[in-house]
Amino acid sequence: MTSLNATASLSLSHHYANSNHRVKLTSAQPSPPPIWRQTRRVISVSVSFFLSRLLLLPNDAMAASPIDKYVKRKKLDPLDAYVPPVILAQLQIQDLEQFLNVEKPEFLACRSLLRSGPASSLRVNIRAVAQYALDASDSNTASDDVDRCLRALEELDSLFLRASRKDSNATVELMKSQLGTALNALDSILQTVPSQVLDKGKAMVEVYRSPSEQDDLSDSSEIQQLQSIL
Template sequence: MPLVLSRMASLNATVSLPLWDHRKRLTCASSSPPVWKQSRRVISVSFLLSRLLLLPKDAMAGSLIDKYVKRKRLDPLEAYVPPVILAQLQFQDLEKILSVDKPEFEACRSVLRSGPASSLRVNIRAVAQYASDAGYSQTASNDVDRCLRALEEMDSLFLRASRKDPNATVQLMKSQLGTALTALDSLLQTVPSEVLDKGKAMVEIYRSPSEEDDNVSDSSEIQQLQSIL
């Protein structure tokens, strides 16, 4: 008799579970996806990864980029060459600033962030893309990397010098500046001669307006260059 009573008590306890406990169990059970769905998901991901891993590195990168990344439509090459030349001349002026007795290093930093130099990263990469299409891919890519690394290092040197770091010397700054200028020279050598000559002519007019012609600022060349900048 005591055994029967204990079993009945156990049964009553089970039946009298709170309603929220039953709902909780049902919710947990329904929120978990069926085993077969989990299996299909794992198989799909594994198959995709295996397909990618079987591809050669170049093929994988090329196919993914070509398929999933929209290539930005570039402007004509003539739109990028004059700003690059102007930035190059801007850096040459910076070399003169570094030649004085006590250079203003904060002013030197601002030069890297103003005028044509401020958009140099975009412009040289566009020129490098045209160079790559013309068969100068490795050379142009190396020139861009060298130039940008040198400018970043030079900017760091300017900052350290402004904080009185004795190791940030003007000699090191000039060395990095020379590297950047050499890289820009090399990159511009990949530009077709007629495009380069036209760019230089536009820059010359822009930087040295004729005193005899008061309306030179209204010329088509100046207007075109101003719209680019």
């Protein structure tokens, strides 16, 4: 009996010794980075890529996305809510011409301007304005202008990127051509807006872009409305 106990004790000691040895070997290996960090990085990169393409996706691709279906089902706000941001985006895009008239344009800065501020929400806003125009008549001109505008902005964005990478075929002349196409399309879209609504939108934008007047009228309901939209 004593011999059996000694044998069992020796076996048990040997088992624990092997376990401790395995623990030491395992702890000596570098631990991998936490899975949540890797996951968060992948998600962040995926979301950033999606958002960077959202503004300038081709029309057909956008039409097939779940977001576009949501926008189509969503009840539109009053037309007054969409006109001022479209006018501001138009002025913002016009400013790009000044960036292109310098000796050495900063193409990445131009691209950033095209993707920020009111221009970043231009797709949704001009679609809403075009929908109002379509509801008011049987003409599809506004929808065609939306497609023309967005195609021109997509090509302009591509030209900025290529020029920043020293592509000699991405010339300033081509950029100005696409810029003119987009601005002309925006003019056509805004011409579908009733004059009373358009004049009100222009007045709001003028005050918004004037720092002195904006300070004097900071409590104005119109200015607060425009700020909330933007």
